[in-house]
Amino acid sequence: MDALRNDRESLVVITGGLGRVATVLRPHLRAHHRLRLVDRAASAEPAPIEPGIDVHQADIGDPDAAYRAFDGADAIVHLAGDSNPWHGWDEVYAANVPPTETVLAAAAERGVPKVVLASSLHAVGEYNRPEYWPVSPQLEPRPCCPYGVTKVEVEALGRSHAERTGASVTCLRLGLTGWPLTERRYLGMWLSNDDAGRLFLAALRTPEPYGVHFGVSANTRNNWDTTSAQEALGYRPRDDSEIFAGSAGPPSGPVCRIFDDSETSGCEERP
Incomplete structure (x- = not known):
């Protein structure tokens, strides 16, 4: 297993490269590596792309497009997909699972040594209850919605890829990333935006065979154990x-079972 070279010449390809999370990560990763952004969108809104960043307009679910996009890649950060917990199974499955299979197959063909996959707390959302706090990433997955189920599948695909190819995944x-x-x-x-940058840079530089870690900040009310990430x-x-x-207010409406019916689920003070 190889980690990403810690130099400005290494190339990181970001799928979903014009999306919300990629926009958060871009200045942090750009300071250390060359970037290629791959996205179906034709242009970035509202944040313009800085000079020197390569942008490919392509559907990453197309095997030929994925293979071309990963030419010369030292690492892939796979962010593309549907992150909406309100969407139904067919919609999120089509956006999250087959494209990840395509990305990993193209990564294997190109011999990309490092892959970082964006998963979600929703993969273990049913543990967001006081009796489990702080939730360990080592617990069996318990997704709280169809979106969470697809992220469990994405993680399984990542493990299989690591075991078959020897790549670090x-x-x-x-x-909550990139939202107010x-x-x-x-x-x-x-x-936070800055912690997101720290997290992804740390993941890119670590040659672990395979790992699953929580991505949250050093929150006083943290329900998620970040020990493994540290x-x-x-x-x-x-x-x-x-x-x-x-300044944070009450819920704007239901999300999924990651929260119970209490307004303060996951936020009450603990002794």
């Missing part, structure tokens, strides 16, 4: 959602 179960923290229920799962990846989160506790 890291799955990051991301919390306006609701109290998200205080325990917030991932020990295996060297991730050092610095930010705390508590600065938003006074």
